[in-house]
Amino acid sequence: MRVIRKEYDHMTDEQLVIAMAGGDQRAFDKLYGRYASALLSYFMRMLWRDREKSEDFVHDFFTKLIHRPELFDTTRSFKTWMYSVASNMCKNEYKKQEIRKNTSNGLDHTYAVSDATKNTESEVHHTLFKEAYNYQVTQLEDKHREVFEMRHFDGLSIKEIAEALEISEGTIKSRLFYATKYLAQGLKEYQPEHTK
Amino acid sequence: MNTFDEIIQTKAYGDLSPAELEVVGELISSEQEYNEMKAFYTGISHLSISAREEIAPSVKSSLNAVFQAKHPGIQQNWSAPAHEAEEKKVVPLYNRGWFRAAAVLVVSSGIATIWFIGSENQLSEKKEPVQLAKLEQDTVESEVTQKAKDSSVSIQTEQSSPVVNGSVSANASSSATYQVQANATQGSTATYSWTESLADRSTETHDQITPAASGTYYSYTLSAANSKSTTVMSNGLLSTKPEKAKKAESIGNKGFSGSFGETALVKQEKENQTSLSKAGLDADLNPLGTGYLSSNFGRKAEQAEMPKISTNDLLSLIEPSF
Numbered sequence: 001m002r003v004i005r006k007e008y009d010h011m012t013d014e015q016l017v018i019a020m021a022g023g024d025q026r027a028f029d030k031l032y033g034r035y036a037s038a039l040l041s042y043f044m045r046m047l048w049r050d051r052e053k054s055e056d057f058v059h060d061f062f063t064k065l066i067h068r069p070e071l072f073d074t075t076r077s078f079k080t081w082m083y084s085v086a087s088n089m090c091k092n093e094y095k096k097q098e099i100r101k102n103t104s105n106g107l108d109h110t111y112a113v114s115d116a117t118k119n120t121e122s123e124v125h126h127t128l129f130k131e132a133y134n135y136q137v138t139q140l141e142d143k144h145r146e147v148f149e150m151r152h153f154d155g156l157s158i159k160e161i162a163e164a165l166e167i168s169e170g171t172i173k174s175r176l177f178y179a180t181k182y183l184a185q186g187l188k189e190y191q192p193e194h195t196k
Numbered sequence: 197m198n199t200f201d202e203i204i205q206t207k208a209y210g211d212l213s214p215a216e217l218e219v220v221g222e223l224i225s226s227e228q229e230y231n232e233m234k235a236f237y238t239g240i241s242h243l244s245i246s247a248r249e250e251i252a253p254s255v256k257s258s259l260n261a262v263f264q265a266k267h268p269g270i271q272q273n274w275s276a277p278a279h280e281a282e283e284k285k286v287v288p289l290y291n292r293g294w295f296r297a298a299a300v301l302v303v304s305s306g307i308a309t310i311w312f313i314g315s316e317n318q319l320s321e322k323k324e325p326v327q328l329a330k331l332e333q334d335t336v337e338s339e340v341t342q343k344a345k346d347s348s349v350s351i352q353t354e355q356s357s358p359v360v361n362g363s364v365s366a367n368a369s370s371s372a373t374y375q376v377q378a379n380a381t382q383g384s385t386a387t388y389s390w391t392e393s394l395a396d397r398s399t400e401t402h403d404q405i406t407p408a409a410s411g412t413y414y415s416y417t418l419s420a421a422n423s424k425s426t427t428v429m430s431n432g433l434l435s436t437k438p439e440k441a442k443k444a445e446s447i448g449n450k451g452f453s454g455s456f457g458e459t460a461l462v463k464q465e466k467e468n469q470t471s472l473s474k475a476g477l478d479a480d481l482n483p484l485g486t487g488y489l490s491s492n493f494g495r496k497a498e499q500a501e502m503p504k505i506s507t508n509d510l511l512s513l514i515e516p517s518f
Binding site: 023025028032036037040041044051054055058059062063066067126129130133152153177180181183184187188190 | 222223232233236239240241242243249250251252255256258259260262263264266267
């Protein structure tokens with residue numbers, strides 16, 4: 001059994017998609033394990049931290065992948081393709097509800113509730129930093145916020161972000177520089193003491 | 197930007213090289229900004245780690261149902277015991293059942309083929325003499341027929357004193373009658389006649405021998421009827437009369453009759469004794485060597501106390517014409 005798991009562990013995302021398209025549920029399970037959580041985090045950030053809606057979006061994404069795996073171009077990176085699809089889903093949701101940014105006022109209640117129970121000084125600073133970040137990030141335009149979060153929260157490289165959003169790397173760098181500068185300036189007073 | 201991220205997360209401002217300062221300078225103009233940005237990156241990295249969300253199991257269960265609906269023929273095998281997959285062994289080809297069965301079939305079919313081929317060879321070997329005999333017979337018959345149609349053929353050997361004349365008459369229905377009369381120059385006469393049933397190949401002989409006082413030479417007269425019974429062989433010592441053949445042909449249904457005279461040197465074993473060798477007739481009348489005729493004839497000849505002339509002696513005098 002360990003041999004089989006190891007075999008799937010060594011398969012690339014693209015190989016897993018091909019195997020899944022052939023009916024291999026183990027490949028699907030592996031792919032889901034790799035990206036379900038990251039995708040949920042992305043949707044949570046992009047959809048005003050609405051967990052229920054984000055889980056629905058995750059479900060919709062993998063349902064599309066099951067029913068129409070041919071939509072994925074195997075010559076591309078699955079990771080960038082996934083974020084590209086997820087980004088389009090969010091944009092469609094924006095258009096659909098015509099709601100921008102401030103549904104939840106940019107505050108993450110999950111962070112506040114879970115971290116409020118801790119009492120150390122660093123954790124307090126960390127909590128304050130997160131709250132400040134959630135506020136500051138809502139002040140950014142979507143294009144800047146999206147690039148920044150894809151870079152720092154989803155771990156995509158500039159090249160991958162460019163492929164996912166189908167824009168040039170130069171534009172990505174420009175947006176990323178702007179978002180970083182803006183957030184760093186806005187969060188300057190919330191930074192933890194020991195990091196200074 | 198990757199370079200910027202790496203630099204700002206790993207190095208202090210004072211440790212930066214001129215090249216790194218150039219990269220960092222796109223965003224940062226002072227050491228204070230560098231430290232603020234470094235603190236920002238540290239906070240963001242902590243935030244990204246804690247921001248990882250765990251998805252509800254119900255989502256996966258629902259997706260499993262969707263997957264099963266999409267691929268109904270493929271069963272999920274996660275629940276199978278782990279050792280089953282590990283114990284799966286590679287069975288060599290020669291240890292597989294279907295391969296062994298196929299090998300048995302191939303070997304058995306090969307043996308059967310060899311067996312049948314051997315049987316056919318044995319049958320063909322058995323048939324071959326018969327076929328050769330029939331072929332010789334047909335050849336001789338055609339030759340006799342041809343010669344019968346031609347003008348009279350008379351071939352005399354160097355020593356032409358003994359004359360054997362024989363006659364064969366047969367009908368197309370059931371039997372052939374052979375009659376041989378041997379006239380010796382010194383007066384002895386032997387007349388042999390026998391009837392051969394074409395149905396069961398039995399032979400009935402009627403021999404009459406008149407011994408001569410002395411003499412060495414004999415003559416036979418043999419006439420044949422029925423083209424099918426022209427087994428009368430002369431081995432080149434054949435004399436036919438086509439007139440009789442034509443006549444018989446015109447009278448009979450489909451046969452012909454003919455007579456031939458044969459001159460042969462007969463080696464006499466006993467002086468002043470009429471002898472008619474079965475071998476002579478056997479060689480004449482049964483060139484294919486069928487034993488049924490010669491044996492009966494010889495038996496009857498012995499009963500008639502004929503002088504013995506060995507078959508080999510006569511056969512040595514006859515040269516095959518075919």
